[in-house]
Amino acid sequence: MEKILEVKNLVTGYKTNGAVVKAVDGISFDIRKGETVCIVGESGSGKSVTSMSIIRLVEFENGQIMDGEILFNQENLINKDNDEMRKIRGSQISMIFQEPLTALNPVFTIGKQIVEAIMFHKKITKKEAYLQAEALIKLVGISDSKTRIKQYPHELSGGMRQRVMIAIALASEPELLIADEPTTALDVTIEAQILDLLRELKRERNMSIMLITHDIGVAAEMADRVVIMYAGKIMEISSAEEIFNEPLHPYSKGLLESVPKMKGERGVELKSITGSIPSLTQIPNGCRFSPRCPYATKVCYESEPDLEIKEGRQVACWLSDQLNSAYSNRSIEWESVK
Numbered sequence: 191m192e193k194i195l196e197v198k199n200l201v202t203g204y205k206t207n208g209a210v211v212k213a214v215d216g217i218s219f220d221i222r223k224g225e226t227v228c229i230v231g232e233s234g235s236g237k238s239v240t241s242m243s244i245i246r247l248v249e250f251e252n253g254q255i256m257d258g259e260i261l262f263n264q265e266n267l268i269n270k271d272n273d274e275m276r277k278i279r280g281s282q283i284s285m286i287f288q289e290p291l292t293a294l295n296p297v298f299t300i301g302k303q304i305v306e307a308i309m310f311h312k313k314i315t316k317k318e319a320y321l322q323a324e325a326l327i328k329l330v331g332i333s334d335s336k337t338r339i340k341q342y343p344h345e346l347s348g349g350m351r352q353r354v355m356i357a358i359a360l361a362s363e364p365e366l367l368i369a370d371e372p373t374t375a376l377d378v379t380i381e382a383q384i385l386d387l388l389r390e391l392k393r394e395r396n397m398s399i400m401l402i403t404h405d406i407g408v409a410a411e412m413a414d415r416v417v418i419m420y421a422g423k424i425m426e427i428s429s430a431e432e433i434f435n436e437p438l439h440p441y442s443k444g445l446l447e448s449v450p451k452m453k454g455e456r457g458v459e460l461k462s463i464t465g466s467i468p469s470l471t472q473i474p475n476g477c478r479f480s481p482r483c484p485y486a487t488k489v490c491y492e493s494e495p496d497l498e499i500k501e502g503r504q505v506a507c508w509l510s511d512q513l514n515s516a517y518s519n520r521s522i523e524w525e526s527v528k
């Protein structure tokens with residue numbers, strides 16, 4: 191399948207107290223046409239910095255892309271100036287954020303905001319744009335579009351506001367939609383509806399989706415492939431089915447074991463990963479997961495493993511071969527995670 195996005199050895203840093211800390215430290219992955227790739231990790235893993243780097247908004251947050259390439263349809267976005275990036279953002283690449291209320295302008299009706307997004311990319315009349323806005327509102331599952339289009343963001347529920355954000359993101363018919371924790375602020379029923387909507391839109395439009403989430407259950411629902419990030423590095427890249435049935439990296443395994451299972455035994459306590467993600471200013475020597483890894487051995491504390499290809503999958507762990515056969519609870523029952 192054709193690759194729409196290739197991130198190669200991306201390093202993004204932030205200046206703090208005169209020093210630069212690397213929030214993303216040499217990551218490489220790709221997204222293919224029509225594919226949903228979920229970037230999964232705890233807060234501080236670098237997943238949001240990755241997305242902000244791709245759309246080059248990280249520079250407006252005091253961040254700096256220090257190395258690497260971001261190839262979008264084979265063009266390196268790192269070489270684009272602000273004007274060129276503004277055209278790409280919101281046209282070929284759109285983004286939706288966690289909290290739609292802060293992303294929407296409170297003083298304009300949702301209709302006006304969708305119309306503006308449409309007219310930014312298409313040379314059509316206001317009347318035509320208004321009709322398209324109405325169609326988009328319907329497409330994202332908001333009923334009574336004629337009334338809703340005249341309402342202000344505060345008159346809508348959280349779920350509806352997120353649907354409006356998706357409508358705005360779709361206004362330019364993007365090839366790649368980046369969704370950064372789009373359902374975190376919503377309750378579970380609305381979350382399921384928004385995820386359904388994204389899946390449907392992807393199918394209908396053959397759009398690629400990069401979904402950022404801390405929730406491995408959401409990744410199980412949505413992903414074709416999963417990228418597991420930890421402290422600025424990629425730990426594992428595998429298909430969704432592989433990662434949920436047979437995680438290679440101890441961190442992937444830990445994340446899966448901390449999810450409640452539908453078919454789990456009653457009274458059995460959920461496992462959690464001990465400790466917490468390291469501060470970017472205090473990345474441990476060797477494997478950065480070693481202080482929390484139950485399998486860590488001498489080599490792990492001394493030297494950092496690279497992301498290596500293992501039978502079509504990618505994993506950064508010195509012991510992945512041994513651990514893969516040693517995991518006793520290999521079948522984590524993918525269906526029960528979903």
Ligand code: SF4
Nearest residue numbers: 477480483490507508
């Ligand atoms: Fe654990 Fe060592 Fe693998 Fe790191 S390299 S994940 S510490 S076993």
